[in-house]
Amino acid sequence: MANISQRFGRAVRKRRESSGYSQEAFATAAKIDRTYYSKIERGRANVSLALIERLVKTFGVDLADLFAGVDKE
Amino acid sequence: MANISQRFGRAVRKRRESSGYSQEAFATAAKIDRTYYSKIERGRANVSLALIERLVKTFGVDLADLFAGVDKE
Numbered sequence: 001m002a003n004i005s006q007r008f009g010r011a012v013r014k015r016r017e018s019s020g021y022s023q024e025a026f027a028t029a030a031k032i033d034r035t036y037y038s039k040i041e042r043g044r045a046n047v048s049l050a051l052i053e054r055l056v057k058t059f060g061v062d063l064a065d066l067f068a069g070v071d072k073e
Numbered sequence: 074m075a076n077i078s079q080r081f082g083r084a085v086r087k088r089r090e091s092s093g094y095s096q097e098a099f100a101t102a103a104k105i106d107r108t109y110y111s112k113i114e115r116g117r118a119n120v121s122l123a124l125i126e127r128l129v130k131t132f133g134v135d136l137a138d139l140f141a142g143v144d145k146e
Contacts, residue, residue, distance in 0.1 A: 004122045004123065004125070004126040005122055005123070008122055046121045046122050046123050047121065047122050048119045048120065048121045048122075049077045049078055049081055049119050049120050049121075050077065050078070050119050052077070053077040062140075062141075062144045063140035063141075063143050063144050064137045064138075064140045064141040064143075064144050065137075066140075067135075067136035067137045067139075067140045068135075068136075068137040070136050070137075071135045071136050071137050
């Protein structure tokens with residue numbers, strides 16, 4: 001099984017794509033450095049709670065919704 | 074509303090208590106430094122994905138289950 005950063009990155013990428021955001025537009029909306037955001041989607045970031053909160057607020061979803069996607073990866 | 078570290082800490086504490094673990098026993102089982110684990114429950118740690126994974130594995134729950142508890146805090 002992929003590690004948790006990889007599973008998280010895939011789930012975030014799917015949600016961002018289904019929301020119709022480009023990587024750049026989403027990173028800007030979430031106030032995350034674009035290069036770092038790209039690392040998140042590629043499963044190369046050990047993301048912290050504070051950043052996870054920025055992601056879910058920008059997506060407009062609950063934490064449990066986002067992590068249900070991670071559980072499925 | 075409490076910040077995400079505080080909400081996360083409360084949810085982890087409730088789950089740990091309902092599992093019947095002491096703080097020390099749970100920290101040992103999850104291979105987390107006991108002092109750091111205490112900080113997590115007190116909402117003073119910006120926990121990362123890798124550590125979140127250790128918590129859910131030790132609790133034996135899905136990520137979505139743990140974060141549903143955080144959403145409720």
